[in-house]
């Protein structure tokens with residue numbers, strides 16, 4: 001069986017679900033293909049929540065993108081009559097001279113973002129249940145919080161389908177190739193052709209884009225839900241998101257909506273993954289060893305033994321910045337990958353950028369710093 005589409009999206013997780021929606025909203029005939037039934041827990045977009053923030057300490061060029069991401073999340077909430085974003089505020093606790101605090105301050109100053117430097121003596125009153133390590137500064141941004149990750153993907157997919165998009169779940173793309181100005185896609189179930197292709201394969205991006213040799217590294221990451229063990233803890237009340245930059249890890253997390261646990265992860269480190277399909281999903285105490293010391297100094301009311309955990313994957317680039325671009329040899333193919341463990345908040349806006357790149361050959365969004373030909377991607381070392 002062969003069918004022709006205006007566009008095909010390979011991989012309909014975080015970014016692909018958004019690209020599918022934005023393509024469908026432009027009125028084109030679009031097919032999304034995913035090896036699982038999205039949203040699912042086999043890739044990089046699961047685990048209840050994802051943080052969203054504006055004072056981007058990693059690179060100030062993300063700020064205009066994330067501002068548009070917020071706008072698009074609000075639009076999606078309105079269109080689907082549901083709440084996807086919860087604003088809690090977020091504090092960074094980190095050494096004053098380190099890149100987290102200096103970068104966040106720079107982003108806030110350049111883009112006039114609402115923020116505060118919280119004095120040490122006010123810390124316990126402002127953030128009950130949290131402790132501040134000696135010598136750390138606190139940067140608080142107000143317009144930050146979390147997104148409900150499954151609902152976000154479902155909202156994009158449902159809207160895309162209501163606009164005429166087709167979604168083939170449990171179907172694996174085996175190969176793709178350019179055919180003149182079009183593309184042909186071969187799956188385990190059939191063959192399709194399209195005028196354009198959008199590739200958003202997450203941790204599988206290195207496999208589906210192997211000819212480009214993008215230096216992507218997939219690492220195994222673990223999410224934990226730690227219970228509050230002190231019955232009188234102020235942590236039972238919903239509070240601010242937090243990020244601690246410590247010498248042995250970058251710990252961050254959220255108060256959970258169950259009111260009894262805090263969800264946490266360590267942004268640093270992670271073991272290499274050879275094949276995302278066979279990533280080790282068994283969680284052992286070794287996986288949460290670093291949290292014991294962190295919780296003892298930052299949140300002593302929280303038990304270091306998790307009640308729940310989940311294994312996920314980061315797909316890292318050497319400079320930690322995403323890859324969003326057109327294929328250098330085949331302009332009918334656009335690519336979104338290497339989201340380096342901080343991508344989800346951007347799925348709303350990058351999905352739109354991918355749809356625009358695909359249909360118009362250009363995008364209104366400032367994604368120049370995410371191009372494939374930047375120096376950091378030009379070597380495999």
Ligand SMILES: Cc1cc2nc3c(=O)[nH]c(=O)nc-3n(C[C@H](O)[C@H](O)[C@H](O)COP(=O)(O)OP(=O)(O)OC[C@H]3O[C@@H](n4cnc5c(N)ncnc54)[C@H](O)[C@@H]3O)c2cc1C
Nearest residue numbers: 011013014015035043044045051173202312339343344345
């Ligand atoms: C533990 C953890 C915590 C994180 N915390 C945050 C956070 O707080 N804030 C934030 O903004 N980001 C965060 N991130 C990062 C964010 O979740 C990811 O950047 C984002 O979800 C990646 O989405 P994706 O679309 O690239 O990948 P995925 O959602 O995995 O989508 C890829 C899809 O491609 C499909 N696919 C792959 N190959 C094929 C094929 N051959 N045929 C068909 N389908 C295929 C897969 O089935 C999958 O559905 C975190 C990530 C992790 C792992």
